[in-house]
Amino acid sequence: MSSDEIPTLNRAQREACERLDGALLVVAGAGTGKTRVIEERTARLLERGVAPERVLLMTFTRKAAAEMLERAALRHPLARRVDGGTFHHVAFRIVARNFRALGLSGPPTVIDTDDAANAVAAAIQRLGLQRDRRRRLPRKGALQAAFSRATNLRAPLADVVARDLPDFADEVETLQRVRRAWSEYKLERGYVDYDDVLVMAAKLLGLPEVRDRVAAAWSHVLVDEYQDVNAWQADIATALAAPHGNLMVVGDPKQSIYGFRGARHEKIVGFADDVPGAAVVHLTDNYRSTQAILDVANAVMAQMASRIDRPLRAAARPGGERPRLTVVEDERAVADLVADALQERLGDPGALGGHAVLVRNAYLSVPLQGELLRRKIPFAVFGGLRFTEAAHVKDVLAGLRILHNGFDELAWLRLLQLLDGVGETTAARWFADFSDPDALAATGDGGPLARARRRGEQVASGKTRAGLQELIAALDRAERAVSVAESYDQLLAWYLPVLSRRHPHEPYRQQDLAFFRVVVERYADLGALLADLALDPETTRQAVHAGAPDAAEGLRPVTISTIHSAKGLEWDHVVLVGVDDRTLPSPWAVRRAARDGDEGELEEEKRLLYVAVTRARERLDVVHALFGRQGLQRLSRFLEDPGVQATLDVATSARATFADEGGATLERGGLLAALAGDEDG
DNA sequence: TACATGAGGCTTTTT
DNA sequence: GCCTCATGTA
Numbered sequence A: 001m002s003s004d005e006i007p008t009l010n011r012a013q014r015e016a017c018e019r020l021d022g023a024l025l026v027v028a029g030a031g032t033g034k035t036r037v038i039e040e041r042t043a044r045l046l047e048r049g050v051a052p053e054r055v056l057l058m059t060f061t062r063k064a065a066a067e068m069l070e071r072a073a074l075r076h077p078l079a080r081r082v083d084g085g086t087f088h089h090v091a092f093r094i095v096a097r098n099f100r101a102l103g104l105s106g107p108p109t110v111i112d113t114d115d116a117a118n119a120v121a122a123a124i125q126r127l128g129l130q131r132d133r134r135r136r137l138p139r140k141g142a143l144q145a146a147f148s149r150a151t152n153l154r155a156p157l158a159d160v161v162a163r164d165l166p167d168f169a170d171e172v173e174t175l176q177r178v179r180r181a182w183s184e185y186k187l188e189r190g191y192v193d194y195d196d197v198l199v200m201a202a203k204l205l206g207l208p209e210v211r212d213r214v215a216a217a218w219s220h221v222l223v224d225e226y227q228d229v230n231a232w233q234a235d236i237a238t239a240l241a242a243p244h245g246n247l248m249v250v251g252d253p254k255q256s257i258y259g260f261r262g263a264r265h266e267k268i269v270g271f272a273d274d275v276p277g278a279a280v281v282h283l284t285d286n287y288r289s290t291q292a293i294l295d296v297a298n299a300v301m302a303q304m305a306s307r308i309d310r311p312l313r314a315a316a317r318p319g320g321e322r323p324r325l326t327v328v329e330d331e332r333a334v335a336d337l338v339a340d341a342l343q344e345r346l347g348d349p350g351a352l353g354g355h356a357v358l359v360r361n362a363y364l365s366v367p368l369q370g371e372l373l374r375r376k377i378p379f380a381v382f383g384g385l386r387f388t389e390a391a392h393v394k395d396v397l398a399g400l401r402i403l404h405n406g407f408d409e410l411a412w413l414r415l416l417q418l419l420d421g422v423g424e425t426t427a428a429r430w431f432a433d434f435s436d437p438d439a440l441a442a443t444g445d446g447g448p449l450a451r452a453r454r455r456g457e458q459v460a461s462g463k464t465r466a467g468l469q470e471l472i473a474a475l476d477r478a479e480r481a482v483s484v485a486e487s488y489d490q491l492l493a494w495y496l497p498v499l500s501r502r503h504p505h506e507p508y509r510q511q512d513l514a515f516f517r518v519v520v521e522r523y524a525d526l527g528a529l530l531a532d533l534a535l536d537p538e539t540t541r542q543a544v545h546a547g548a549p550d551a552a553e554g555l556r557p558v559t560i561s562t563i564h565s566a567k568g569l570e571w572d573h574v575v576l577v578g579v580d581d582r583t584l585p586s587p588w589a590v591r592r593a594a595r596d597g598d599e600g601e602l603e604e605e606k607r608l609l610y611v612a613v614t615r616a617r618e619r620l621d622v623v624h625a626l627f628g629r630q631g632l633q634r635l636s637r638f639l640e641d642p643g644v645q646a647t648l649d650v651a652t653s654a655r656a657t658f659a660d661e662g663g664a665t666l667e668r669g670g671l672l673a674a675l676a677g678d679e680d681g
Numbered sequence B: 001t002a003c004a005t006g007a008g009g010c011t012t013t014t015t
Numbered sequence C: 001g002c003c004t005c006a007t008g009t010a
Helices: A011-018 A034-047 A061-074 A077-081 A086-095 A112-128 A138-154 A157-164 A166-189 A194-205 A208-215 A231-242 A289-302 A333-345 A360-372 A391-404 A409-416 A422-436 A437-442 A448-459 A461-479 A485-501 A507-519 A526-535 A587-596 A602-615 A671-678
Strands: A026-028 A055-059 A083-086 A220-223 A247-251 A277-282 A323-328 A353-358 A379-382 A558-562 A571-577 A618-630 A649-652
Touching: A026 A034, A026 A231, A034 A055, A034 A061, A034 A077, A034 A247, A034 A353, A055 A061, A055 A086, A061 A083, A077 A166, A083 A086, A086 A194, A086 A231, A086 A391, A086 A526, A112 A138, A112 A166, A112 A391, A112 A409, A138 A157, A138 A166, A138 A194, A138 A231, A157 A166, A157 A448, A194 A208, A194 A231, A194 A333, A208 A231, A220 A231, A231 A247, A231 A422, A277 A558, A277 A671, A289 A602, A323 A333, A333 A571, A333 A618, A353 A360, A360 A379, A360 A558, A360 A571, A391 A409, A391 A461, A391 A485, A391 A526, A409 A422, A422 A448, A437 A448, A448 A461, A461 A485, A485 A507, A485 A526, A571 A602, A587 A602
Parallel strands: A026 A247, A026 A277, A055 A083, A055 A220, A220 A247, A323 A618, A323 A649, A353 A558, A353 A571, A379 A558, A571 A618
Antiparallel strands: none
């Protein structure tokens, strides 16, 4: 938020800042200074004498919270100490401190989606279902997704299965059994996935005595991006504020883009009804963008089926350059065009950081990344595959997880299977031996690692023996290490040869692991590191290292981001690429609308475009490639809309030509005709 | 029991 | 087109 550009608070902002007590809903359009309001209101609470630790600020990414508090600190020095974090962080703290009330024997381990799916596979195996050839099951990932969706929407599994896994509609009872076995498996092993964290916290807060004890820590609760909360998160927020009623939520229903994750933008629309006595403030003056950019946003908004608000009005930047829609030949040409534009800014230190390239799907930026690498233009990537999801990072993390919790089965299985000659069965058998509770009690081994150290010789035979012993020796050295970083080094010393054997031609993996050490170094406590990595991949993204390492120093990199990850951010110049009708809207949303008559997802895709457009301050470029992976592609229906077209300057690159069936080449006029045509393949 | 091979299903966005 | 799972083979 460009708070520095708002000279004074306007009337609505002032009202929102001054209402320090009670329930308050702030409906803030894009760029209307809601962040400024949160900062200012926080400062006023501190001025009034509220201790910073008593203020809780919840958002969806920790970075957003940290930046907000950093800026608030300019107004009040104590703001940096305000208690802030993501919903998942706060929920995890609550769960970890109250694990006994949940019947757990210790604080749980957070697992990511991938391991949650692995746990589904383990549950299926335990039920003996995988041997049954007559009844096939969905893949583990599809099952995990269905279970997650049911949890997030608080919907019956049957509904989700009917919608997402229609082939298995007759098997709902079996799937239900898998879901129960899966939950039991996770509970037994002390694993919590992202959904469990929220559900457990909400359940705990449903116990009045726990709620009052936990909630007593804070006197004021502030929630940003409330349009993206799901039912569990809304419950957590209201429970934490229940004792005092000081709950401020801020959001914009038109920017709700997490419906797939169970976000319920009705929660913000209905907030005033759910919370009696809540005051409502609307922020409508936009301080971020030029009017020319807002004209595009307004034209997109006009296509929305519901809640057509008053158009955004540029309060600080009237006029402005008209956004441009450029049509080029293909992906390659898109990458060239963008790279050309960025290269011009290379001579202008600091300017590069003012640019962002936004995409609907993470993989769409791959050709551009290649081109920027080639030209040594530094960039940072947000969204898509996260660093900790890369196989090589997960391998080393598995070692750290074992040090943290010797009973971490998924981590053991992962590491053991890296050994030559060891597959699923052997790994499972070894782990069963190492973790056998009776044997552990009988022999006095402290845990699986200690037992593995003694048993290594006996369980393994022949060629696998040496491999197992090397692994155990490495874990042993890592365990004795005096710091987390040293443990990491010990594991790495063992792992790097394994890595070069498995991926001999991918040196980037080693670079990743070297880069990752910088993250590891920051932690003195292994448990904190692992919890943060699972809950907050944001801070450990595959980031600048992807850019040219030998680029001139001090250049702030260009941002490449998914639209989702760009939420809440802004840049002087935004380039939106991948705007064909098979990308934005996504084919799933289109299919859902055509088949089930459910326009909900299509509406969300419109909001996605709205979010993308409103990230730009001064200049907006939309680049469309005529040819994609599936041949000729039409421009997004949302951009073809006459209202939107009227706000854009349309340009066609001279290179954008294509051959029709007869081999003739069309240019300009022909291209535009093709854009408007209804043939899409 | 590890690994190769083939068939089939699913393909996005994030904590 | 890619990943996952199941079956066949050494």
